[in-house]
Amino acid sequence: MNKASGGFQLTLQSLSLVVGFMAWSIIAPLMPFISQDVNISGNQLSIILAIPVILGSILRVPFGYLTNVIGAKWVFFCSFIILLFPIYFLSQAQTTGMLMTSGFFLGVGGAVFSVGVTSIPKYFPKEHVGLANGIYGMGNIGTAISSFLAPPIASIIGWQTTVRSYLVVIALFAVLMFLFGDAKEKKVKVPLIEQSKRLFKDLKLYYLSLWYFITFGAFVAFGLFLPNYLVQDFGISEVDAGLRSGVFIALATFLRPLGGILGDKFNAVILLMIDFSLMIVGAIILGISNHILLFTIGCLLISICAGLGNGLIFKLVPFYFSNEAGSANGIVSMMGGLGGFFPPIVISYVTMMTGTSHLAFILLAIFGTIALLTMMHMLKRNKVSTV
Known part of the structure; x- marks a missing residue:
């Protein structure tokens, strides 16, 4: 067995990401069950669902840097040991404070994403990095596994078990x-401060962060709010809501490698422009419809665009920042995680103020339009011909 084999490490790290995301996302699909035992207000609910994203986003920068310094093996290993504690604490939760505390530290499971996207490119030639990172990104399926399996299992043995x-x-x-x-x-032991100085002078870092804020943010946010949203707004069962949410997550996850493959073969920025245009259409559908069929169509369109967009963006990050890949991956992926933090809270407050969530989805369309303008500027400024 060759531990240094690209295929072996890609498999091991991808499966490790699955487990990390299973832990990171465990609260949302179980919330319909947890809320039966713990009294949770609407505002508290949005915070509890969003809070795992905070640490899961912030830690992506140091995790990416540490991967270059000590290697993926030890960052993953230490992360799994740490995760044992909030998982156990969550199983004992009886108050909203306990739910928030355990959820905060479950963020470690989301932070491990930046480990593989920093480590995996070391094992592959540049022309295959998009595909390799896309396959690794399929570890996001851990979120879908929790959405698919946790509710039916909880209905049999209870959410704590x-x-x-x-x-x-x-x-x-x-x-x-x-x-x-x-x-x-x-x-790669380049001082973090030196890397940061180089990175923060480059406009491309800000553009990529914005784009990933939207694509991965949509992936995370929809996975967080859909289970409870579908139960409360459309009156479907907890298990059905979990399955529908799982379909959204699985579709985005399986399309991520395709985004990487397309980015290896064609101009990734132009493809992202097409991708974001379709995502805007999906957001507008959600913003003007009340019927579950139209809601489903809008969600599926956003799922497709989020998955392809995630793969395309992480083709570009190592391409533009090969010497600062660890920190760049960490910063861009951190922004993606934070993109998943705000929407559940925004949806909650918009609904509270207007009586409907439609405006929140229109805001997604507006952010997508701003991102389109930055893509046009990048094409013009850098004259990207092939990526």
Whole structure:
């Protein structure tokens, strides 16, 4: 067994990302069950759903940097050990404070995303990085696994026992990473301050961060708010809502590698312009419709565009920032995570003030339009011909 094999590390790290995202997203699909045992107001609900995103976003920058310094093996291993504690604490939660505290530290599961996108490109030639990162990004399917499996399991054994079952999976992957992680991974020890100075002078970093704020933010946000939103606004069952949310997440996840492949072969910025145009259409559909069929069409269109867009953007990050990949990956992925933090809160407050969530979806269309303008500017400014 060759631990330094690109294929082996891609498989191990992708599966590790699945587990990290399973833990990161566990609260949202179980919320219909948790809310039966814990008294949660509407505002508290939006905060509880969004709070795992905070640490999961902020830690992506140091995790990306640490991956270059000590290697993916040890960042993943330590992350899994840490995750055991908030998972157990969540299974004991009896108050909103306990839910918020455990949710905050579950953010470690989301932060591991920047580990693989920093490590995996070291094992592949540049022309295959988009595909490799796209395959790694399929680890986002962990969110769909929680959405698909957690509600039906919780309906049988209870949500507390369902949460505790995650302890076994996380502990198993801590052992696998300890045994099979590549301790000899290439290290890049450029001082963080020096990397940051270079990065923050480059306009491309800000553009890529904005784009990922929208695409990955939509992926995270819809995964967070859809289960409870579908139950409350359309009156469907908790299990049905979990399955529908899982379809959204799975579709976006499986299309991510295709985005990477297309980015390897064609101009990724032009493809992103097409992608965002369609996402704007999907957001407008959500912003003007009340029927579940139109709502489903709008969600599926956004899911497709979010998945392809995620893959395209992480083709561009290592292309533009090959010498500062760890920090750049961390910053861009942090912004993507933060993009998932705000929408559930915005939807809650917009609904409270206007009686409907439509304006929140129109805001997504507005942000998408702003992103389109920045893509046009990048094409003109850098004269990108092939990516």
